[in-house]
Amino acid sequence: MTGIGIALSKGRILEETGPLLARAGLSPKEDPESSRKLIIPTARRDVSLVIVRAADTPTYVAHGAADLGIAGKDVLEEHGGEGLYQPLDLGIARCRMMVAVRKGFDYAGAVRQGARLRVATKYPRTTRDFFAAKGVHVDLIRLYGSMELAPIMGLADAIVDLVSSGRTLKANKLVAVEEIMPVSARLIVNQAALKTRRAKLQPLIEAFAKAVQP
Ligand code: ADP
Ligand code: MG
Numbered sequence: 001m002t003g004i005g006i007a008l009s010k011g012r013i014l015e016e017t018g019p020l021l022a023r024a025g026l027s028p029k030e031d032p033e034s035s036r037k038l039i040i041p042t043a044r045r046d047v048s049l050v051i052v053r054a055a056d057t058p059t060y061v062a063h064g065a066a067d068l069g070i071a072g073k074d075v076l077e078e079h080g081g082e083g084l085y086q087p088l089d090l091g092i093a094r095c096r097m098m099v100a101v102r103k104g105f106d107y108a109g110a111v112r113q114g115a116r117l118r119v120a121t122k123y124p125r126t127t128r129d130f131f132a133a134k135g136v137h138v139d140l141i142r143l144y145g146s147m148e149l150a151p152i153m154g155l156a157d158a159i160v161d162l163v164s165s166g167r168t169l170k171a172n173k174l175v176a177v178e179e180i181m182p183v184s185a186r187l188i189v190n191q192a193a194l195k196t197r198r199a200k201l202q203p204l205i206e207a208f209a210k211a212v213q214p
Pocket of ligand 1: 075
């Protein structure tokens with residue numbers, strides 16, 4: 001790709017990025033939600049949106065396949081962030097990464113007694129690091145979605161997942177017991193590209209910075 005690609009995912013990230021893209025002069029030429037195209041031109045001829053899975057955004061940018069990207073802190077922590085510069089918290093897609101258990105499960109007791117905790121998550125790296133820092137032994141169960149099912153079905157004692165309103169937890173008789181980190185979406189930039197293509201990328205970073213200011 002000779003122009004500038006901005007990698008981002010459909011769904012929540014794209015929805016909440018829409019107004020920022022408009023203010024930065026980067027409105028998509030067609031609706032990415034309904035289009036089958038994965039590369040969407042924007043109001044600027046040299047800038048395209050590149051539609052990827054949320055967890056793949058850091059990979060595209062770290063390899064320089066896209067110069068820029070928009071990804072949640074959850075995804076960035078899990079990726080590790082190598083090769084990425086993170087100049088800007090966009091303040092969108094806000095939620096919290098939490099540990100949750102079935103209502104009535106004695107989480108504090110399980111942790112205190114040094115029992116092995118079975119934890120289901122799509123964030124194995126973040127989860128391992130979090131519990132290791134607490135000195136809690138965990139058996140990780142890697143899932144790809146619907147984490148709330150795991151404690152109900154007896155697959156796990158706890159889950160690590162994103163929570164915003166808490167309605168999904170409540171509907172499945174789960175309670176949040178611990179916060180791992182607050183999450184919001186970040187602008188990410190390929191570190192090498194920022195050096196070699198600074199003249200093109202720096203003004204875009206600044207346009208995003210302006211767009212997030214209320
Ligand atoms: P996927 O299900 O493929 O991971 P989502 O659109 O659900 O895609 O999530 C993409 C990103 O949006 C997540 O990585 C996270 O940063 C953010 N996000 C996910 N769920 C929520 C939520 N409940 N509230 C706010 N932001 C969220
Ligand atoms: Mg989701």
